[in-house]
Amino acid sequence: MNMHDLTRELQLSNDSKIVMLVADGLGGLPMTPGGKTELESANTPNLSALAKVGVQGASIPVKPGIAPGSGPGHLGLFGYDPLAYQIGRGALEATGIGFELQDGDVAIRCNFCTLDAAGNISDRRAGRISSEESAPLAVSLRQIKIPGIEVFVEPVKEHRFVVVLRGAGLSGNVADTDPQKTGVPPLDPRANDEASKKTAEVAKEFLAQARKILAGHPKANFHTMRGFASKPALPSYQEVYGLKAAAIAVYPMYKGLARLVGMDVIGQAQTLAEQIDTLEKAWQDYDFFFIHFKYTDSTGEDGNFNEKVKRIEELDGILPRIQKLGPTVMIVTGDHSTPSYLKSHSWHPVPTLLVSDCCRPDPHSTFNESTCITGGLGHFEAQYLMTLALSNAGRLGKFGA
């Protein structure tokens, strides 16, 4: 029996509202020994006020020592075991650029490459061709026609683009055509199971047409295909939790991840303030709100400690507007840590705060990496945050008699 079997069985309906505010990459590190983290350095009176009445803990995104990407990081927060539910590379790439995958779609990450006169790969990334140069090339591949298959081609960045195949009988278990070295020809698409044979044939036909279209280009005269992936089969929030859920995000990746679990993506917000405008407008229409704040991650990735501190303060400043709506359960967390010191996602537990009228407050009156380790939620895997949210909202019945 897994957690979703439990939540399916135990879910209750009421008029509670749950807000999950995800500050991407929230957790950090000191820049120097004995120093403070970004969150510890920030002036966060509103988080401190919440800490006084709430309960905090250290959320482990996947397992101790594992730094997740955005996919597994968010799946964990959404309550989907990130080791059990994996989003294939192609599907994640398509999701990241805002492509709305449908059931049965197969998405493929493609790299422009350079073939020499003998047909061997001389550059696996087509000289890292610029986005300006590659985008029209990718668009030119839209002329490819394959009977019975709808073909989508979307530029991504530099040498990368995405192909999505839509049609009956497709499945994503096809091996990469990138041989991972130069001086050899690209591989033919090869199905790893019976169900994916048609996909491999369609991909082969796509490559044959692409070879003609791209022929003669000095750098990008062909492309490889990697990370074939069907749209992941994730049960929906409505089904597993009984929640009508909305996502309020600015970036396509997070909108896409929310869509994969059946959330409605609402609003057109470009700033945090506009995201809260959207929240206010939609307050009556949903049970659960996922609000994604990107800049705590991107500043951390840039190694810009001071800018990350400012972004945390921006987040803190917005909290009273959310509080004013009176959420039954209010959660502040992150999908992983992004310490400016590391300029990358990390494995460190994420400070996580939960406030409800029945949350059993702990003694803390501030909220950061140091306090969270002795908080009432303890150290817990992110995948359990949703059951905590549901219980605190009165939306989970008793297990067993």
Add this chain to the structure above:
Amino acid sequence: MNMHDLTRELQLSNDSKIVMLVADGLGGLPMTPGGKTELESANTPNLSALAKVGVQGASIPVKPGIAPGSGPGHLGLFGYDPLAYQIGRGALEATGIGFELQDGDVAIRCNFCTLDAAGNISDRRAGRISSEESAPLAVSLRQIKIPGIEVFVEPVKEHRFVVVLRGAGLSGNVADTDPQKTGVPPLDPRANDEASKKTAEVAKEFLAQARKILAGHPKANFHTMRGFASKPALPSYQEVYGLKAAAIAVYPMYKGLARLVGMDVIGQAQTLAEQIDTLEKAWQDYDFFFIHFKYTDSTGEDGNFNEKVKRIEELDGILPRIQKLGPTVMIVTGDHSTPSYLKSHSWHPVPTLLVSDCCRPDPHSTFNESTCITGGLGHFEAQYLMTLALSNAGRLGKFGA
């Protein structure tokens, strides 16, 4: 390899004594923001003394955010993964009224119901008939005879009673006959697998005879059958831990749960003091004692904060008598929290205290919901308490060389 594989392999024998004192529903909540919990409000000098020499932690009954019933709550404490071992509803109901299930028995929860002239259910609970009226009706069903099957009928409360079928070739995978709505006839018992076909036929015959016996009763002229369940197959304490175990409980449910894991149910105690009398008398005869104290749960369920505080103080007052016996390992815990504020079982971790001469004490000198979250046992799933108990008693060898 699961925990019981480990304990089977590593168990050692010695003359140690383990006492597990379970204060049902021990954990609580403040009634007002910033207030104290029941345990924090109680005057507990003996628990504080134990806290000084012991180690404490926060026990998660099942998984974060999951509020358990008594069944999974106790299975966890007994070291049985409550998601892997589930006790069917019928078996738990029989257990709760003190019926001693045998291997192969199938237990069924039954509701008296009212049928109209057309044979459709007009009331699924027979007008919530009183216990006084329904008990003799249930007893009247004992005249039902089915060749080769021993039939037991036990009144429970109001419209509810239990039927237990005993005989060769029975299995509990049979669908409920309660259609969950009125205006339609009850369903026939239907087997969900081959092994349960005979049970479905026996149940059908039981219902046919019951229909004749009950005919003419103005309210309870028939009954439904729900929660068909075989006696759960739980390995015994003796087998998995090498422990000769005794249960000292007042209420049938907890005696029954202990029996399911092979404990001897000893004594006839009606009060906590009498339970300790029983403990003293049986001290030389067992390795492990489970003592169940009900009233921290029932007062919490009633929402009676002050009475729960008094019951905790009653429990505290009895501790010196247990200490005097010199247990090798002494544990005070609960199967779940029952905050008076919620008037129900809850998901909150349970303060848990373990004392032994080798327990590595933590810095705490009191024991409650606030201290346990920073105790030496950390936040742990209840199912691991038994291995901690065994190790502290010197009853578990080293795993691997």
